[in-house]
Amino acid sequence: MNALDYFNARLQATLSPMDYLMSSKKNPETYFLIDVRNGPEKLRSIIIKGSTVIPQQELHTRLDEIPMDKEIIVYCWDVWCNTxxxxAKHLLEKGYxxxxxxxxxxxxxxxxxxxSNTLEENNIEGDCGC
Known part of the structure; x- marks a missing residue:
């Protein structure tokens, strides 16, 4: 693969935060944003506003929640995370x-x-979940 092919593939497979924010404001019905991070809920409590939380480990049982007619945008922790x-690979194989x-x-x-803070939205305080 030469450099041009690499960059074309990268642009087809990724979306920057700024590009997503601008595009989703113009056409909010086009996208379905999913937080796929695994780990303790307390660590995952801050999410991108408007995203749906479907941790990678739950994906196989929750595919019915993901619309086929929208562009799916997935995110995890950081550039070092490949979740x-x-x-994305799994969903592409399923036709998304x-x-x-x-x-x-x-x-x-x-x-x-x-x-958004999911713990605050769900009125979860402390570690007990009460």
Whole structure:
């Protein structure tokens, strides 16, 4: 693969946080954003506003929640995490249109883009879940 092929493939498979934010504001019905991070809920409590949380480990039992008629955008922790890439590959094999959000939640937060706190939204306090 030469450099041009590499960059073309990369642009087809990824979407930057800024590009996603602008595109989703113009055409919100086009996209379905999924947080695919694994790990303790407390560590995953900050999510990109408007995303659906489907951890990678639950994906096989929750495919029915993912619309086939939208462009699926998946994200994980950071550039060093490949969970979103694994999920994207799996969804592509199932016939979905998928891109990975570059930089994950870390890049999103670094840019001060809108986030939600799932623990606050679900009125979960402390470690007991009460």
């Amino acid at each position: 979103a890439a694994k999920v 249109t998928v891109k990975e959000l570059t930089g994950g939640i870390a890049a999103w937060q670094e840019m001060n883009f809108p986030v």
